[in-house]
Amino acid sequence: MTAFAQPRSWIATRPTEIRIAPRRLPNEFYPTPPEATRALLSVEDFDGDIWEPACGDGRIAKVLTDHGHAVVSTDLHAYGHGESGVNFLAQRKPRAKHIVTNPPYGFGLADRFVRRSLALTRETGGKVAMLLNMASLCHPRRTAEWQQTPPARIYAIDDIVCWPEDRYGPPPAHFTKHRYVWAIWTPEHNGPPAFWWLSGAEFRAPNSKINRFNSRRFS
Numbered sequence: 001m002t003a004f005a006q007p008r009s010w011i012a013t014r015p016t017e018i019r020i021a022p023r024r025l026p027n028e029f030y031p032t033p034p035e036a037t038r039a040l041l042s043v044e045d046f047d048g049d050i051w052e053p054a055c056g057d058g059r060i061a062k063v064l065t066d067h068g069h070a071v072v073s074t075d076l077h078a079y080g081h082g083e084s085g086v087n088f089l090a091q092r093k094p095r096a097k098h099i100v101t102n103p104p105y106g107f108g109l110a111d112r113f114v115r116r117s118l119a120l121t122r123e124t125g126g127k128v129a130m131l132l133n134m135a136s137l138c139h140p141r142r143t144a145e146w147q148q149t150p151p152a153r154i155y156a157i158d159d160i161v162c163w164p165e166d167r168y169g170p171p172p173a174h175f176t177k178h179r180y181v182w183a184i185w186t187p188e189h190n191g192p193p194a195f196w197w198l199s200g201a202e203f204r205a206p207n208s209k210i211n212r213f214n215s216r217r218f219s
């Protein structure tokens, strides 16, 4: 298939900057829309500083900061936010009590991010919150690991799209079908996770943090 035969939704519409999105985006850069982090904060408390170890251009980190959290932002690659050149998988010292991120997914990276985060927060007593592809919850290579180290809570969040529209234009139609969950590990948890639902739309407006008072809180 030639580039011109790509579906229209794959092509940015700005005439000066037409780019075709590759099959998987470079560096697995799929930024998180702010409503996803606001929704997380409506149900989870973080009592201390937070490390965003794959911060990209800071879309999660900025919402955390807006909500009054002290945030350490690092990334392997440079997207103009936080400290770049930091390979999270090679980190052996915690940089903050809690870890919150949307990690890279491809090539088993998300699994490795979860393992490294759990190892690091074992030292701090903090929580781990990972935005994951919902399909990743159910995979024969992961079942035993989920059973051994289950999260305390899983939140299905509807209607969010993690796509760098500013770089590639609107997401391709197939991409908008991805569904996401926040998985939360806490140090004291043992046994099956609780499951709950979050609405993306409810948290789209910038001032929607007030909605936290309408939401159920789990921690």
Ligand SMILES: C[S@@+](CC[C@H](N)C(=O)[O-])C[C@H]1O[C@@H](n2cnc3c(N)ncnc32)[C@H](O)[C@@H]1O
Pocket (backbone or CB within 6 Å): 027, 028, 029, 030, 031, 032, 053, 054, 055, 056, 057, 058, 059, 060, 074, 075, 076, 077, 079, 086, 087, 088, 089, 101, 102, 103, 104, 105, 109
């Ligand atoms: C799915 S994007 C999410 C970015 C940001 N967390 C957000 O939610 O907007 C994944 C990010 O992981 C970064 N990344 C990939 N491999 C990494 C590694 N080994 N260590 C740290 N960051 C990495 C990429 O540069 C990219 O910014």
